[in-house]
Amino acid sequence: xxxxxxxxxxxxxxxxxxxxxxxxxxxxxxxxxxxxxxxxxxxxxxxxxxxxxxxxxxxxxxxxxxxxxxxxxxxxxxxxxxxxxxxxxxxxxxxxxxxxxxxxxxxxxxxxxxxxxxxxxxxxxxxxxxxxxxxxxxxxxxxxxxxxxxxxxxxxxxxxxxxxxxxxxxxxxxxxxxxxxxxxxxxxxxxxxxxxxxxxxxxxxxxxxxxxxxxxxxxxxxxxxxxxxxxxxxxxxxxxxxxxxxxxxxxxxxxxxxxxxxxxxxxxxxxxxxxxxxxxxxxxxxxxxxxxxxxxxxxxxxxxxxxxxxxxxxxxxxxxxxxxxxxxxxxxxxxxxxxxxxxxxxxxxxxxxxxxxxxxx
Amino acid sequence: xxxxxxxxxxxxxxxxxxxxxxxxxxxxxxxxxxxxxxxxxxxxxxxxxxxxxxxxxxxxxxxxxxxxxxxxxxxxxxxxxxxxxxxxxxxxxxxxxxxxxxxxxxxxxxxxxxxxxxxxxxxxxxxxxxxxxxxxxxxxxxxxxxxxxxxxxxxxxxxxxxxxxxxxxxxxxxxxxxxxxxxxxxxxxxxxxxxxxxxxxxxxxxxxxxxxxxxxxxxxxxxxxxxxxxxxxxxxxxxxxxxxxxxxxxxxxxxxxxxxxx
Numbered sequence: 001x002x003x004x005x006x007x008x009x010x011x012x013x014x015x016x017x018x019x020x021x022x023x024x025x026x027x028x029x030x031x032x033x034x035x036x037x038x039x040x041x042x043x044x045x046x047x048x049x050x051x052x053x054x055x056x057x058x059x060x061x062x063x064x065x066x067x068x069x070x071x072x073x074x075x076x077x078x079x080x081x082x083x084x085x086x087x088x089x090x091x092x093x094x095x096x097x098x099x100x101x102x103x104x105x106x107x108x109x110x111x112x113x114x115x116x117x118x119x120x121x122x123x124x125x126x127x128x129x130x131x132x133x134x135x136x137x138x139x140x141x142x143x144x145x146x147x148x149x150x151x152x153x154x155x156x157x158x159x160x161x162x163x164x165x166x167x168x169x170x171x172x173x174x175x176x177x178x179x180x181x182x183x184x185x186x187x188x189x190x191x192x193x194x195x196x197x198x199x200x201x202x203x204x205x206x207x208x209x210x211x212x213x214x215x216x217x218x219x220x221x222x223x224x225x226x227x228x229x230x231x232x233x234x235x236x237x238x239x240x241x242x243x244x245x246x247x248x249x250x251x252x253x254x255x256x257x258x259x260x261x262x263x264x265x266x267x268x269x270x271x272x273x274x275x276x277x278x279x280x281x282x283x284x285x286x287x288x289x290x291x292x293x294x295x296x297x298x299x300x301x302x303x304x305x306x307x308x309x310x311x312x313x314x315x316x317x318x319x320x321x322x323x324x325x326x327x328x329x330x331x332x333x334x335x336x337x338x339x340x341x342x343x344x345x346x347x348x349x350x351x352x353x354x355x356x357x358x359x360x361x
Numbered sequence: 362x363x364x365x366x367x368x369x370x371x372x373x374x375x376x377x378x379x380x381x382x383x384x385x386x387x388x389x390x391x392x393x394x395x396x397x398x399x400x401x402x403x404x405x406x407x408x409x410x411x412x413x414x415x416x417x418x419x420x421x422x423x424x425x426x427x428x429x430x431x432x433x434x435x436x437x438x439x440x441x442x443x444x445x446x447x448x449x450x451x452x453x454x455x456x457x458x459x460x461x462x463x464x465x466x467x468x469x470x471x472x473x474x475x476x477x478x479x480x481x482x483x484x485x486x487x488x489x490x491x492x493x494x495x496x497x498x499x500x501x502x503x504x505x506x507x508x509x510x511x512x513x514x515x516x517x518x519x520x521x522x523x524x525x526x527x528x529x530x531x532x533x534x535x536x537x538x539x540x541x542x543x544x545x546x547x548x549x550x551x552x553x554x555x556x557x558x559x560x561x562x563x564x565x566x567x568x569x570x571x572x573x574x575x576x577x578x579x580x581x582x583x584x585x586x587x588x589x590x591x592x593x594x595x596x597x598x599x600x601x602x603x604x605x606x607x608x609x610x611x612x613x614x615x616x617x618x619x620x621x622x623x
């Protein structure tokens with residue numbers, strides 16, 4: 001068993017970055033995720049593992065430091081919250097175009113604009129539909145516990161390097177700020193420079209004499225080549241969609257209705273399942289772990305099983321619900337419930353919404 | 362003499378100059394008469410002569426030199442517009458023993474990337490910044506740059522740069538020289554053989570500083586012409602540069618070994 005600790009979600013993520021053998025973290029403070037860089041600075045990972053921690057002058061600079069370091073084959077991470085993640089979108093588009101591996105976290109707060117510092121899930125579209133310019137995807141993992149805040153950093157680096165893609169840990173102010181017991185995985189070694197050169201021949205580590213130079217770029221002025229590159233990216237996203245779907249089912253065996261939720265909304269909806277079941281309502285929960293790729297096939301299987309209605313529960317005005325609708329494709333009722341703008345819905349509100357929107361409606 | 366053929370001349374012992382192998386054979390995308398080609402060449406010559414080929418990672422900007430990685434035969438990363446100093450910071454921090462440099466134009470370095478430039482310089486990143494200042498946005502077709510001179514015409518200042526409404530040209534090199542994180546700051550040109558030799562010497566010093574782990578940024582500005590953007594012949598543009606750019610952007614070292622000399 002790994003080391004047990006009581007930690008905030010943000011702290012668990014920071015500790016996990018050190019333990020996952022990250023080479024660097026570049027960040028900029030913003031509520032509600034400043035604990036990530038505060039923890040790292042206090043922990044002196046440069047003494048523990050040699051990991052670099054740097055406070056950048058902006059989120060824009062931080063993501064570009066990630067771009068540079070990732071392009072040279074190192075394991076790098078950044079994190080921010082909604083307004084800061086908007087600023088990172090330029091860099092993320094370049095990272096997608098150049099196919100660089102990295103992990104970053106968004107501890108989401110209410111928007112739009114400066115919004116609020118309270119929790120929200122209103123950055124779903126930005127996270128799974130691209131965010132920056134161009135046709136691209138990133139792997140999006142949604143932790144629902146402090147444990148997963150830690151575990152998904154390790155998983156994130158595995159997936160990032162497997163596919164040369166950005167992996168987003170899409171958290172929210174609840175998961176980032178709350179304290180829970182977490183079992184920390186053991187320290188993994190950082191790769192040596194020689195290991196990096198061997199494992200990642202695409203990385204800019206200095207051109208050995210007589211070898212081809214490596215170029216990290218997202219530019220090609222020849223549109224036919226750029227179209228080919230885009231086809232390559234789309235093929236990669238398809239492969240990810242086939243192989244990396246992650247979800248959990250609760251009480252869905254006999255379910256007539258299913259809550260679809262992720263992150264803290266999934267924790268709340270789990271309680272709502274209990275409340276509804278006490279009233280004799282056969283409801284289950286599909287908890288999304290990966291938002292891209294989306295568990296379309298699983299939702300279709302639930303339709304096959306005879307589920308009559310899906311209620312998307314999210315702290316937004318209704319974003320993920322659109323992907324549920326696409327997956328259900330008219331075969332069952334789909335609706336949305338959620339408080340937003342920094343308000344967290346209660347299990348009772350969610351249960352009531354089920355009765356009103358799915359059953360009574 | 363009439364019986365000497367070309368093949369008699371092409372002999373290793375007669376070789377007085379050759380193209381550095383750190384320039385690719387790709388045809389330069391720069392306009393004939395532009396200073397970029399020379400600035401590329403002397404940068405690559407310095408890297409080759411210092412034996413740093415295997416240890417150097419370059420960062421290309423957005424602008425005319427966006428394709429620098431096509432011409433520089435070393436490992437290169439192409440950065441988003443203005444972000445090159447942040448990208449270079451990322452590389453240098455995780456590969457502290459490598460030589461990292463950026464190659465940027467005036468729009469990239471002194472307008473959209475001002476924050477990245479100033480903060481990389483202020484943190485004292487151990488990198489080289491090569492800054493080509495031609496007072497105009499060449500790549501996008503001759504728009505006003507942060508370094509466009511007062512009264513100077515561009516496609517977005519067609520009646521000349523009006524200081525009242527368009528602001529003043531930014532002397533960013535003098536500005537970064539004031540920061541404690543810069544170690545070597547100089548302004549050069551590449552319009553004459555003598556200027557090229559001096560500029561190359563400055564670039565060599567910049568790379569030597571980084572090789573020798575001197576504290577801070579080595580920053581080399583090269584004032585250059587843009588005959589296409591300025592709508593002049595190459596010769597006229599170089600004369601215009603000497604007459605108009607040099608008084609505003611005076612040549613020479615500004616900071617040497619961490620000490621202001623001007």
